[in-house]
Amino acid sequence: MKKNYSEFKIGLSVILALVILIGAIIWGKGYALTAKSVKVEVRFSDIAGLEEGAYVLVNGLRKGKVQQFVLEQKDVLVRLSLDQKVKLNDDAVFEITSPDLMGGKVVNISPGTSGFAPTPGYIFVGKAGGGMNELMRMSSSLVDDVKRLLGVLEATAVNINKTAGDPRLQEAFLSSVNNLDKSSQRTLELITINEGKLNEVMDNLVVTTNSVRGLIENSSGEFSQSVIEFHTFVTELNRISQDVHQVVNQLNNNDGTLGQLINQGDLADDLKHTLAGIDSLVAQIRYEGLQTNVSLFGSKKPKPPRPDKDKGR
Secondary structure: OHHHHHHHHHHHHHHHHHHHHHHHHHHHHOOOOOOOEEEEEEEEOOOOOOOOOOEEEEOOEEEEEEEEEEEOOOOEEEEEEEEOOOOOOOOOEEEEEOOOOOOOOEEEEEOOOOOOOOOOOOEEEOEEOOOHHHHHHHHHHHHHHHHHHHHHHHHHHHHHHHHHOOHHHHHHHHHHHHHHHHHHHHHHHHHHHOHHHHHHHHHHHHHHHHHHHHHHHHOHHHHHHHHHHHHHHHHHHHHHHHHHHHHHHHHHOOOHHHHHHHHOHHHHHHHHHHHHHHHHHHHHHHHHOOOOOOOOOOOOOOOOOOOHHHHHO
């Protein structure tokens, strides 16, 4: 009896240990005993090494797993098992990333902000993020660019060596340096010889500058007066110009006798006829003389007839 009881305790201990082990495995793997997940489909052009059973992260939190891959003609349809408590919008972003440098691939989800839930059967479009493969491709491209740059630098260095090694170029460079040295020496000698004259020229320049400054300062009042007079002249000239402009406008508008005389053709014709008559009268007086019957003290009356008594005598 005691033997059977001991075997029972041993068996029960084993069972409890198995239950604890299975529970730990389920908890560690993230399995759920109840169906509290939803199916989400995402289409990727490249899954970048993603495997079935990989974790699905929502803003970095583990909320599901990759269930299945369906290979299409150009893309790969990925079916995800996602915690039903996660609420996705129709602008959610799905990206395949690698959280660790040497870790596996995961699907990282950003739920979106549109506020509109996707319709039943809606298929999201995901993208493959940067991982080790992408980093390696970028590194390979960078290495190629560095190689090309090194080749260009090497060719440039070779050309520089060839140019610098040309005897004619070296001779011309040395000649230029010697000429520059000689010119510097001659300039220094010229300055040394004419140091006194240069000092005199500088002194004269200083005196001239001071004289010009004094002249400007002394003539500042006259200059100001000249400026004022010039301004007055310009003002008077503007006034005269305005008066002339006003007269021209009056002439154009037939204002005044002169304007009418200039712009009215009838008045000019009458004046011409009058002048022609005066010319004719002057010509007549010149050749025929002036005949007139003018009385300075009144008109001359005719004499009355004599009385009849004069007739009888």
